[in-house]
Structure formats: structure tokens, C-alpha cells
Amino acid sequence: MEPTIVISVLAGLIVIFLLVGAPLKPLRFIGQGVVKLLIGALLLFFLNVIGNQFGIHIPINFVTSAVSGFLGIPGLFALVAIDSWII
Template sequence: MSPTTILAYLAGLLLLYIVGMLLVIPIRILIKLLINGIIGGVVLFFFNLIGGLFGTTIAINPLNAIIVGVLGVPGVILLLILQLLL
């Protein structure tokens, strides 16, 4: 094999690695967002159990679950303030 062929193979492998990483990173972000959304839905469920005693509930939908999943407790407070204002 000539050195040009070896360099071409190495360049091809490097390009394949770069393309693979570009495809893996968005999938990793989507999986993290999905897991955070599920956790947010669970948090909203428990908030509605406790808040139901006081007459305050927040609807559980995908947008609210993602907001709570990403922001955590401040997300619950944000949704509560938005519900009280609107």
C-alpha cells in the first residue's frame, strides 16, 4: 500500500468519526430532555396531589413537564405564578 492510500483511509476514518459524533450528540440531548420531561411530569403529579388539598393544581401536559424537568423547582414556581396571573 502506498502512503497516499493509507492517508486516504485515515482521512476517511476521521471523517466517519466526526459525522458519527455529530449524530450522537443531538440524540443524547433528546434523551436527556425526555428523561427530564418524565421527571417533571412526576413532580407535577405530586404537586397536584398536595396542591389539590389547597385548591391549586397545575395541568400536566408535555410543555409543563419539560419546563419543570429542565428548571426543576423554579419551574414549578414559574408555572404556579403564571397560573395565578393568567
């Protein structure tokens, strides 16, 4: 095979891989964000079930799920502190 054909085929494959791989990265970040929101909602659900005995209730909505999902347990404690002392 001639070198120009080999280089052309390799360049074509690189372009195809770039075009196919480019849209997948934003979808991966969106998917990770949705999973974190669901984990946050699940954490809030269990907090409300267990915290019901102590008078703790945090509403489950987009903002509270985002805080508890992206920040984890410290975010959950921050929501409880905000609910207890500020609101």
C-alpha cells in the same frame, strides 16, 4: 508501509468517525429533552398529589411539563404563582 497508505487509512478513519458520530449528537440532545419532560411531568404529579390538600392543581400537559422540567423547582413555583394570582 508507505506514508501515503498510512495517511489514506487515517483520513478514512477520521471520515468514518465523523459520519458515525455526527448523527448521535442530535439524538443525545433529543434524549435529554425527553428526560427533562418526563421529570417535569413527575414533578407536576407530586405537586398535584401534595398540593391537593392546599387547593393547588396544575394540569399536566406538554407546556407545563416543559416549564417545570427545563426550569426545575423555580419553574414549578412560577406555575403555582401563575395559577394562584393570574388565572
